[in-house]
Amino acid sequence: MSHAASKVQPITVAAIQAKKDAGEPISMVTCYDSAFGRIVEASPIDMVLVGDSLGNVMLGHDSTIPVTIDDMVHHTAAVTRVVRRPFVGTDMPFMTYATKDDALRNAAKLVQKGGAHAVKLEGGEVICPQIEALVANGIPVIGHLGLTPQSVHALSGYKVQAKEKAAQKKLLADAKALQDAGVFCLVLEMIPAALGASVSKSLSIPTIGIGAGAGCDGQVLVLQDLLGFDESFKPKFLKKYADLNKIVGDALVSFNKDVKSKKFPAAEHSFGS
Numbered sequence: 001m002s003h004a005a006s007k008v009q010p011i012t013v014a015a016i017q018a019k020k021d022a023g024e025p026i027s028m029v030t031c032y033d034s035a036f037g038r039i040v041e042a043s044p045i046d047m048v049l050v051g052d053s054l055g056n057v058m059l060g061h062d063s064t065i066p067v068t069i070d071d072m073v074h075h076t077a078a079v080t081r082v083v084r085r086p087f088v089g090t091d092m093p094f095m096t097y098a099t100k101d102d103a104l105r106n107a108a109k110l111v112q113k114g115g116a117h118a119v120k121l122e123g124g125e126v127i128c129p130q131i132e133a134l135v136a137n138g139i140p141v142i143g144h145l146g147l148t149p150q151s152v153h154a155l156s157g158y159k160v161q162a163k164e165k166a167a168q169k170k171l172l173a174d175a176k177a178l179q180d181a182g183v184f185c186l187v188l189e190m191i192p193a194a195l196g197a198s199v200s201k202s203l204s205i206p207t208i209g210i211g212a213g214a215g216c217d218g219q220v221l222v223l224q225d226l227l228g229f230d231e232s233f234k235p236k237f238l239k240k241y242a243d244l245n246k247i248v249g250d251a252l253v254s255f256n257k258d259v260k261s262k263k264f265p266a267a268e269h270s271f272g273s
């Protein structure tokens with residue numbers, strides 16, 4: 001079906017802002033492939049993020065740092081081939097937006113080849129020139145403050161950020177600078193709930209929290225985390241809505257048993273002449 005003929009009403013930047021203005025919480029999940037993209041498309045989720053967390057979740061890295069622009073284009077395209085209604089943002093990976101030229105060149109790949117509707121950059125005031133350049137070129141930008149995983153080494157690990165007053169003041173100033181530079185929404189990761197709430201109140205754009213408390217305008221979780229793929233991953237902010245680790249594991253045990261006992265394939269799975 002052509003996009004024009006489709007009845008699907010895609011969620012836009014304006015629709016996301018309208019949700020904040022109306023006090024309607026915004027739901028966002030990560031997604032990295034078409035198989036899950038089809039399920040997300042059929043769900044009521046508002047926004048999809050092709051996160052560079054795909055480095056950990058899909059590619060077996062232990063951080064997001066090894067993720068390349070080609071990885072992001074590849075996975076973003078897989079998602080945007082099937083996701084039509086939710087808004088699709090994608091991460092600019094480590095060191096792909098160090099300068100304005102880098103940011104423009106690499107964001108163009110994500111939007112043109114990957115089909116992303118927006119790009120997400122980690123960082124505060126220092127990356128405002130890159131954000132302004134992207135916005136001036138018609139690319140919607142999502143900001144990301146608090147725990148910024150691309151800076152894991154500088155932050156000395158994955159831990160709650162902005163616990164002290166000075167850091168809280170700085171985070172709020174960064175949030176306002178990002179808003180002034182033109183980001184249309186802001187991810188807040190692993191900060192105290194009270195700070196998440198006060199940043200959300202201070203900004204006119206929506207905030208999307210992950211471990212940033214109930215006062216944010218929306219919430220995001222990594223899809224595989226909320227589905228319970230990794231038994232050992234239990235951060236305080238995560239709520240698991242399914243136990244796919246067990247469901248998939250049990251299915252594989254059953255398939256293996258049927259193959260070994262020659263119970264599969266049965267007649268109904270076999271072709272006649």
Ligand code: KIV
Pocket residue numbers: 030049050051052053054091187189210220222
């Ligand atoms: O990469 C990612 O998945 C993210 C979310 C956790 C917000 O940045």
